[in-house]
Amino acid sequence: MKTFFHVQDLGDLNSALEMAKQVKATPFAWKSLGENKTIMLVFFNSSLRTRLSSQKAALNLGMNPIVLNIGQDSWKLETEMGVVMDGDKSEHLREAIPVIASYCDIIGVRSFASLTDRKADYEETVLSQFIEYSHKPVISLESSTVHPCQAFADLITIEEYKKKSRPKVVLSWAPHPKALPQAVPNSFAEWMNAADVEFVITHPRGYELDEKFVRGAKVEYDQLKALEGADFVYAKNWSCPGVSDPSKYGQILSKDMGWTIDEAHMAVTDNAYFMHCLPVRRNMIVSDAVIDSERSLVIPEAANRVVSAQTVMKMMLEDLK
Ligand code: CP
Numbered sequence: 239m240k241t242f243f244h245v246q247d248l249g250d251l252n253s254a255l256e257m258a259k260q261v262k263a264t265p266f267a268w269k270s271l272g273e274n275k276t277i278m279l280v281f282f283n284s285s286l287r288t289r290l291s292s293q294k295a296a297l298n299l300g301m302n303p304i305v306l307n308i309g310q311d312s313w314k315l316e317t318e319m320g321v322v323m324d325g326d327k328s329e330h331l332r333e334a335i336p337v338i339a340s341y342c343d344i345i346g347v348r349s350f351a352s353l354t355d356r357k358a359d360y361e362e363t364v365l366s367q368f369i370e371y372s373h374k375p376v377i378s379l380e381s382s383t384v385h386p387c388q389a390f391a392d393l394i395t396i397e398e399y400k401k402k403s404r405p406k407v408v409l410s411w412a413p414h415p416k417a418l419p420q421a422v423p424n425s426f427a428e429w430m431n432a433a434d435v436e437f438v439i440t441h442p443r444g445y446e447l448d449e450k451f452v453r454g455a456k457v458e459y460d461q462l463k464a465l466e467g468a469d470f471v472y473a474k475n476w477s478c479p480g481v482s483d484p485s486k487y488g489q490i491l492s493k494d495m496g497w498t499i500d501e502a503h504m505a506v507t508d509n510a511y512f513m514h515c516l517p518v519r520r521n522m523i524v525s526d527a528v529i530d531s532e533r534s535l536v537i538p539e540a541a542n543r544v545v546s547a548q549t550v551m552k553m554m555l556e557d558l559k
Contacts, residue, residue: 239553241369242377243362243384245432248553258394258549265298265548271555272301278342279305279379282315282349282364287516288379288387291543292346298548299555304342317364331367339372344554351382351419353488356480359383359419360448375554377547380421383448388515389425390546393433395539396470399511404434405469406508410461411441412523413493414475422515423476424451431455440464444491446481461497468507473499473514473523500525504533511535 239247248254260267277296281289289305296303308315313328323330338345349364359382368376378384396407407430409423423439428451430437438456439447446457458464465471480487498521504510512524512534520526529536 239550239557240375242375242386242550242554243365243381244386245389245429247386248390248550251432254390254549254553255394255397257552258390258545261549261552262394262542262545265544268552268555269298269300271552272296272299275300275344275555275558276302276304276342277344277346277551278338279303279346280308280338280348280368281305281379282308282347283380285348285379287540287543288348291540292379292387292547294544295547295551298544299551301344301551301555306338317367331364332371335368335371339374342374343558344375344377344551345372346377346379347381348379349381351421351488353417353419353477356484356487375557377550377554382419383421384425384428385421385515386425386429387543387546387550388422389429390550391539391542392426392472392513392515393429394542394545395513395535396433396435398538398542399535400469402469404436406436406438406467407470407472408464408468408507408510409437409439409472409474410464410497410499410503411445412473412475412497412499413495414490414519414522415493417477417488417490418475420447420476420479423447423474426472426474427451427453427455438464438468441476442492442494442497444478444482444486445476447476447479448481462503462506465503465510466506468510471499471504471507471510471512473512473518475523495522498522498525499528501527504528504531509533513539516540 316327
């Protein structure tokens, strides 16, 4: 595997899920695979889970993880080509990437969407430069449009907890005070479409996700109707994807607290599990009662971030040989 952005990068999904099970059961079984190998974890943005789970996954495989916080540990980096670098950015990605690559075998990159330039965000301009100039395997640790390590962990969690062979999974938009990227819902939609689940998306009008990720999945604008009979409720906020009106890209179109997942919402489900990628704003996205209930999977879901990251790194290490 040379890049990890999309579900297809894993090859056969059922085989990858089987491998994830083995990784979870015996995390230290491949300790020699990463011997004398280094993974560089490059963060342009904050992180708790991705930062820690990626390091833990690398250590389980015997690899040396190095974390680089751009602009804090390093110089501020210019990411656009052809600009006069007379501002506060001291180094260009064009030099920084090959230098970083010379020190490692695999690179993971977190680089969020600008939410101001839809074209650049959806072309993944920063991650594309890492692929082009590093000549090393590259993992998206949440880039402009995708968060595959999260979506893989989400699917692993659903597989572990499902009681039906084909559970109903509902992705529900929920309110948030800040404009957030679409990477998590994009990847969740992509991965649910590839999995054996009945998948429904619900959000206020104007929040339609890009068809590249929705791929014809059912969209139900009536949230309670969407949640009826659900086995898993996956709550997430996202800003306007700008599909029908690019001028609204990245904007907050609604803060309707009626969309907050509370006990009344969960009551119409089939005793569903609650999921969220974290970090979560309590009593904005989800009520205290729901996130603190026995049906909340947010902690096992976060714990599975080690499993998804380790499975991906293992596959990359095997392909390095
Ligand atoms: N879910 C997730 O990616 O968490 P962090 O932003 O803390 O890494």
